[in-house]
Amino acid sequence: MASLPWACRACRAAAGTRRRLHTPATSTRSISTDSRFFHVSEEVRQAIAERRPVVALESTIYTHGFPYPANLSLASRLESLVRINGGVPATIGILDGVARVGMGAEELIRLVSSAGQPGLLKVSRRDLGFVCGLTGADGKALNGGTTVSATMILAHMAGIRVFATGGLGGVHRGAEQSMDVSADLTELGRTPVAVISSGCKSFLDIPKTLEYLETQGVAVATFADGREGAVDFPAFWSRDSGVASPMVVRCETEAARVIHAHTSLGLQSGLHFANPIPAQHSIPQQDMEAAIYEALNKATSAGATGAASTPYILAKIKELTGDRSVVANRALVEANVIRGTRVAVALRTLESEEADRPDRPESQVVGPGASDFTSTGVSLGIGAPGGMYTLVPASTSTTATAPEPPTASATTSITDRPADIFVAGSLNVDLSCDFAPRAGSSTHTPELQTSNPATIAQSLGGVAHNVARAAHLMGASVRLCSAVGDDLAGKAALDALAASDMSAAGVKTLPAASGSRTSQYVAINDRNKDLVLAMADVSILEDTAEDSALSQTFANFWLPQLQRARPTHLALDANWAPQHLGRWLAAGQSIGAHIAFEPVSTAKAAALFHLPQPYTLAVYPHASVHLATPNTHELAALYHAARASGAFERDDWWHVIDALGIPATGARVQLALATSSALVDQGVPQQTLQLLPFIPCICTKLGAQGVLLTQLLAANDPRLRSGEDAPYILSRCTNGTEDTALGVGGVYMRLFPAVEHVAAEAIVSVNGVGDTFAGTLLAGLAKRGPGARVEGLVDVAQRAAVLTLKSRESVSPGLGTLGRLL
Template identity: 40%
Template sequence: MRGFSTLLRPGSNKIATSVLVRKLHTFPSHIAVAEEVKAAIHANEPVVALESTILTHGIPYPYNIEMAIELNKISRSLGVVPATIALINGVPTVGATDAELEYLCQPPADGSFLKVSRRDLAYMTAHGVTGGTTIAGTSILAHLAGIRVFATGGLGGVHRGAESTLDISADLEELGRTPIAVVSAGAKAILDLNKTFEYLETKGVHVSTYGPKGTNIPAFYSRDSGIPSPFNFDSPEDAAAVIHANSLLGLQSGMLFCIPPPHEFAIPAEEIDDAINTAVIAANEAQIKGKAITPFLLNRIFELTEGRSLKSNIGFVKNNVAIGASIAKALSLKEKESSNIINPAPTAIHVSPQSQKANESKAKPTPSSVDCVVVGAIALDLTCDMPFATLSSPSTYMHTSNPGTIHRTPGGVGFNLCLAASLATESPIRMISAVGPDCRDLHSALSLDMSTAPDLSGVLVAENGVTAQYIAMHDSRGDLIFACADMSLVERLSAAHIAFEIERAGPLKWIALDANLDHEPMQTVLTSAGKAGARVLLEPTASIKSQTVLDLDIGIYPRHSVEVATPNTFELEAMFKHARSKGLLEQPEWWKVIDACSTTADFRNAVEHMAKSRGLSELVDQGIVPMGIHMLPFIPNLFVKVGQHGVFSLQLMKEVKGRNVTENQISIASGLVVWRGNQLDGQNVCIVVRHHAPHSVDADEIVSVTGAGDSFVGVLLAELLDSDKNGVNVLEDIDDLDKVIDRAQRAAILTLKHRNAISPEIQNLPRNHA
């Protein structure tokens, strides 16, 4: 069988590889992002970044660790996820754990923890160095992680005497080119504050000070530097509006929101100035320069103020973080409310009174509770039948106008799945999607019968959006010549809306995902599914889109996040090639699963013999089975649609039920190969390869091929839902699964014979788990 020798590694050959823990594949470098932070970012929930040089170089132990823990508590008490950023053993880390914070707060006796700014990041990452990130370093990593608000103590700036030393903090340069909002007590008082804020103006950095109009910029320890503030803001919501506008305008410069220290922590300007001037003289006499000067000055000021400067510093940092977290929370709400697609209210779709009455007559649970949601595209399908066009003679119809018949029907992969599943089960299913104002009354626009339509309360109307559209050209036999899809509205479906709707649905059994979505909303589906305790079925949709799922954090068996996928042969091949090119087939966890499968030559020969005996030599030559087996550690249940040849199922499971299977089993007649591997984490590992023969249909019965695959997947989803309600896991039972696939294939045949993308006759198919 082509491909087995090159795709499957012999168990005796080990390949050593190093994979960074928590590597986020979408970032341009290896960055470890805490799961809590990733989940919040994907769901557009508030996160506030915190720097680490204040821990490694600013405040001594044990005050630093006490403050770090307290800052996290302050953020969480406001409903905001804290993310302390640092470089730990060469790994840029966003969201340090408690253990990592303790490690950072107790530097080695030789003081080898370094300050990490932009210029240092690459070198220190390459050499495995640990260090505290400055405002510049923290801003870079926060921006890469998608964090918008960063709270800290004081900004670096132009040092006194910079006209001769040129000692200017990289913090200022970074604020001029990184779009992040820094919340601080102004700039450090040891600096030349006038020159610092002139520099920020030159760099186009927005500066606002908290307080009524006329409130001056603070001076770190003291409330008033005497420098007028260009702008003022009077609430977190006010600051959030500026940050949001900065993003809408596409400005790539940062913003500085200055917070005067609370009265109880402020030190009078005259008193602190005397201490600073004395400390600066001492630094000059000792010839302290560069990175060492700030820690030296802060330590000397601590001594001169008898510890009051430290108390002040800790006090206003806590205040800054509280306000910064509040700004992050206000920004999250602002962006949810102002999104073109998002409106948290679940009543965005208008339903006529007559339709509502019909819907209420159905025996459905309350609108907030469903067993399953489908996240994906709703589209208006235009199907063009060209009776004189043939695939074998393109010259007869290309580059000219063709006579034919055009049909307008409801469609979109996600909607088709949802409708087919709703026709095939009594389990309540809700659609999560978005449409344009042309579909405000969705049921009317799509000409839906409310007695069979799914719950569409999760669909929102984007007032300035355009409903997704799909145009397909069919030849005289109903075969697809080519198609064009505009799914832009659905692709950018807001992650926050998805998370809201999944949470609103309550405990879920299954979530079906249409791969038309972009990376962020797809990741939100997986994250939200984990919280809801739901299993995920993925419909890859198209070759180019099928690759997207492998760019997500989908995990590896048995800690996978996608349970079932239903690719066709082209999509499966695209997934495999993408996984190989991304290096995903080199991960130690992946090899661990493949080794446990122990697919020897006997297994490969058995699959090849079974496939060829059933007339599937073409699929053997394409390497469909080995490519599928390579995908099983990521998605343990693959139902590959192979067109006129039916369906190939490839499964990775702990135990096989049905037919009294106790040993490896090969059944050519029923197209079945059961292969028992070794144990994985104390559990059995089995691979089941099965060919499900197609149902025959006469060519002259085929009306349209559009929606046949979606009908198959929708009924498969319905069967999974019904079996779960009856306490049966059909994915582990050979006999039950055979019946499930049979019903799903019958649904596809019904749709082939119908004008609509989904045949309404599906509701009349006998049920296996009613």
């Protein structure tokens, strides 16, 4: 053991306190995170070393339960739920023949994006050796989602004791003839991990499943979930099964006490805590039994047996119940992850209290996998039940205090804490109308002045909401500042906002007497889902009367919040009337915030150059706006608005332009080399240069052509002297003003190609794609802090935009998987 680069806490104990129990040395194996077959992520290693709550998550639900990109959205959602409730998620899967505990964003995307492909494996205990051992043979690179049994094994190897999942495998009906018993049950009999699920799927034999678990020595209990007395063991889609649960626990703390006692006694079997599906999503047992009966008959007729039976039966149940079972499935998984995380948090709290007890014994028995894990490695007892145990002196414990499971009030206080980013603008109820011509039609675009067949979806949107949502999913601390009317749409918007775990502290409901209506947006898209026409009612942000409800809300509601929180970044969308936009700009400047501007549309972009007195758009080095993210149409609108308003005739604008070092003869060749001849012909780079004095950093979104970044560099910027950045330095200051207060150093211009070519058939909706890009940039700038460079964030922002392009929602829920790239 001493020869390993690192080892478990037990193995570092003093030699005089060591004694081995139960098993000989030959049953002990050691494995490190540097093994070619096993890897634990840095985040999970660190969390376990610091004794923070870690929750294991399986991956077959993504690889074999949901299609891409819905599975990526679910993965992001479940990991977010773990974090929100005080834990660290550890998604487990097999990628390139390596069992991974805690998958990074790109790893997870690689795994789940191959869902439905025949080469993607469903990996149980029996398969681990094959998948890991045969990778590399004949050029194979084997990937797979881990089932409950494989996830338990790998979680235990990493020192994770709590695992949350959807449902447990069980004994199949008719098992007395088929001998069809899930490996999940035998794994629970020999791997000491606490599994939180909604019981076994109700097409299984629940009484026999519980009998088998008892034979295996598995502790089984059901959460009372507010009920008194005896309760049923749940039947997955239904809260009740008609079969009484062996034991009942009232809360997460009671479950944690059971796990703590179980581990302290050195028991090597697992535990199963059944969490009933939330009542509002429960499907009556009699309804499910009718669907199950028909599905089982069809499976028998089709000859679906063994491993093929469960997928076949699930597909038939989905077909027979419509979306009810799918909605219920997702709801119960989310509830189990929340419950499992709170159990893990309660367990850490309990262990901390035990460590601080004055009557605590001088030594304790610690079993293999019981968090004997350091930030650099792990030594594990693997083999027959029992394994290797070591008597550990109490002085070696480094248990940290874990937070209490969050209550509703605690969650509110966390959600409404001061934010690093304020995003001010529209919160809409969106309607997306995708033209859906009948089969055989060659028509590409909907016809005017008549009705057209379409697929219509409703969601929460609005530019500011989308930007804030993207930044939130990328892990930034965000507050959305907007207004809704006291109407049905407003109530729906607030409910949807709360359901997405975003703070509503900055959203004001304006009284009905003010005539305010909740913003709504209707997008008409062609058959390729490209925007044809959009209609937006955001009049709620346009009332400019001094005594209007909106003006009073700014002075008495938003401004105090901004001044108290003093966020480092403020993002504004152009849905504000120029007067309100000016107020927000002045307020952001007063607290020294980095201000970003999202132009919204060609019609509204011009508001930036039509600010009323006393507001004036300032230029570099005191620019009012630091970053803008227009598309090419919005860029042109900004350029023409600046010209029409006389902004290009201002002396302070000319001083900056003169200092940029652009030759008087123009820079067509340099611009073409930096971008492309086509972009130069359109005038795109030229327009960004002329706008730089007012907006020193412009990210122009070019769709399939990528992103053009144009930014003004200060005279002391190290990029002006960097060989790596030299290809992107378009010009340098040549008029001698670089050492003056103006301090212009030059221009950085870089064309980033698109990160992925997305086929037309893979595009789900273009709505919110640009907003996702902007929100991701903001999140990166805020998380990386002062000195963060935009060019280091464009790639991940494009990746986020692609996820939204493939999502029905205005911002893809899968963004959370990219958060670690910032």
